[in-house]
Amino acid sequence: TSSGVFLLQMGWGDLGAFGEPSKETPNLDQMAAEGMLFLDFYTASPLCSPSRAALLTGRLPVRNGFYTTNGHARNAYTPQDIVGGIPDSELLLPELLKKAGYTNKIIGKWHLGHRPQFHPLRHGFDEWFGSPNCHFGPYNSTERPNIPVYRDWEMAGRYYEDFKIDLKTGEANLTQLYLQEALDFISKQQASQQPFFLYWAIDATHAPVYASKQFLGTSQRGLYGDAVREIDDSVGKILKHLQQLGISENTFVFFTSDNGAALISAPKQGGSNGPFLCGKQTTFEGGMREPAIAWWPGHIPAGGVSHQLGSVMDLFSTSLSLAGLQPPSDRQIDGIDLLPVILQGKLIDRPIFYYRGNELMAVRAGLYKAHYWTWSNSWEEHSKGIDFCPGQSVAGVTTHTQEEHTYLPLLFHLGRDPGEKYPLSFASEEYQQAVEHISGLVQQHKATLVPGQPQLNVCDQAVMNWAPPGCEKLGKCLKAPESDPKKCSWPH
């Protein structure tokens, strides 16, 4: 059975099936109607790089090294001056799937490090079309090079130069390129009758948000909605392609997101986290609860709904299971195999851990969520207009100082209070029972936790994408400045 994962930055509330009021995602809604909707599904970090590393390793960022210790409880990712990346010691899903004869392709944003040793084709992927970093820019080529777009081992050009993004109009045809790549890859695999793993890691809904010309202005929701519509349309085309090739019953497809909608980019470039608190960068529900749909015609009963606490890391274990493989036994794997959930409607008891850096901020078990630390961002950042919770303010919860609650966690019942507005009374029996249970889980978790070497501590302008492989052929090599390694600055 082949696997496909669609990963992008989108909020829980961005799909019609999840209550977005414009209801402009007919293909994703159809995917949900034909498959299974996960309503309690989480990413592994409120930020993209660590989440993507967690998806591909089945392990929390604190284990696989995708975190920083430069400050307490800071979110970190892989800008182009990052020195670190995915360690060789980590086993990635495509590396393991190779053993079962899979061909593996990543389309879109890799984000696990852009230096040569971190190249996705060194970590199990057979093909790549996309970029190592976010599509920020344009840069001036002297202080900072534009981000390269790779075709397999070598660069095929750079954003803003060879792959246009018009920041004024929001026009870029990248999603169409990524769609065509996906369709071609699937056709090729079907023709060769080889199982495949396709990781469609697109980023049109990540600022700077973009859409192709034919989608611009077609949404009620502005440019962000145009991007969502194009992604929705593309997903529909990919699923239809699988059906037309007659391989949909042999292909497990999962749609989800690497972090909650970036409310800081709203309203023009930010999505919706529905009824949840705050967004990207935070360990409130809006930052980490994600839309999620499993689709596998002939196997998953249509119209299914699951309240299984799920995680992007489960896609690691589930994909291995589909390939008849076991997860590695020499290390802690945080993902679980969701097939019993998806195929037999089982509910597996497991907690969800919410991290910021290497700090365990919160834990969900059942319908309870305990916050051990609360923080949105600093007053200093907030006073500059950086707001991860625009229009939302819950006293003692969306704090602008890091508040420790280790000895008396803030407890929420997410069924009665999905918006995390009403902490339970510390004196209540309900509080005491729930916290006792969660404390046990935390103890167990911490006792066995072996943090990986932090990869996101050091930045150096010399490691930027000055001269990616293949630049000579394109005349796109730039001169790197001298090495000047520094502690990366992670303000939140």
Add this chain to the structure above:
Amino acid sequence: TSSGVFLLQMGWGDLGAFGEPSKETPNLDQMAAEGMLFLDFYTASPLCSPSRAALLTGRLPVRNGFYTTNGHARNAYTPQDIVGGIPDSELLLPELLKKAGYTNKIIGKWHLGHRPQFHPLRHGFDEWFGSPNCHFGPYNSTERPNIPVYRDWEMAGRYYEDFKIDLKTGEANLTQLYLQEALDFISKQQASQQPFFLYWAIDATHAPVYASKQFLGTSQRGLYGDAVREIDDSVGKILKHLQQLGISENTFVFFTSDNGAALISAPKQGGSNGPFLCGKQTTFEGGMREPAIAWWPGHIPAGGVSHQLGSVMDLFSTSLSLAGLQPPSDRQIDGIDLLPVILQGKLIDRPIFYYRGNELMAVRAGLYKAHYWTWSNSWEEHSKGIDFCPGQSVAGVTTHTQEEHTYLPLLFHLGRDPGEKYPLSFASEEYQQAVEHISGLVQQHKATLVPGQPQLNVCDQAVMNWAPPGCEKLGKCLKAPESDPKKCSWPH
């Protein structure tokens, strides 16, 4: 064609089909899947009595008299000391439907006045089972009588005495009684082959929230969710009954709410307004945008979705149209006939007016909403813990003083910004065009507006439900105190 309307207090975000994360409304979701979902549907007031008066008259509360002038922009309703009620001069939907041979029944909360001249059987209904007021209580029978439950012309008992509501456990079997009434009425009408209008105006999700024993503890959402589940189950049973009797293709059914979820009662007794701002009592989207589903098998294409700006007042005109009747031509009717929308997918250009008392607070046209006045509630009330926007605070928008914006309205684009968090720049061309258009609509509206005599100004303890008709037979008559008419106090 018969008509049924389900009306209750529930928020936009309380249904699975509208993105409630627990997704516990399978019957309502099924109703939507078989019918048409309205995503931009509004009530006529952020409070129950005026909304219900508007539904039955097809007219804004400011026209039909269901408002107060005791203070500026105050919400008012019909507590049991209210002197006013629905004026005889108003023509109610059931009065008109009688001309087409309909039998009309109201089950549940009437709320258009409880004095004899306001009795629903004097205003077109043929049958009634339910109460004239909210089920607040219990009262002590000396300062305040318990609310009566009527069977047609006479009382059948009182809440908390003969119709139990256990405030400790939340147990009450009222929804089951109301369900059985509906099923029996439908059976009777089917047997007699008479068209009918059934107004199922239940209130289990109105504080004090209640559910029957078999639903208590069955929801992830606590007691409120239990009540929602029971209502969902009941709706499913009513629709199934119509199908089993073979009359579903002759019966138009509409589900909606009279105001947004009362966030002030959250988390135990309050629902969800999804991604919208604030709740009941306010003219933000959370106060007036409502879940809405039209169902009519064989006529409405399954799975329809409409962005028609709709109103509870449209149910007046639509029901008349279904009966082959014209709305009265001697008065202004605010409702429109939704049949072209429902049957032919048309979109009718019309504004939505948001009133508080007799003040036009805001207007929606297309995707734009202009606020002429903003107010949540007073600082004085807010300091007592009365909060209509818990956890939400948008500077200059969710104000605690009444802020006038008549000359420079606050403008929101509800597609890009459904949460009303980002007012458009006054200087933008988009602002100027939209406001010019909306100003024209306001001028037109105000030019033809003839306010009705305000019914909700005077309160008198002598008019309470001391001795409702039929009380003698039950030994339930209480002695009324002396008349002492006063201005009613409406704090928000």
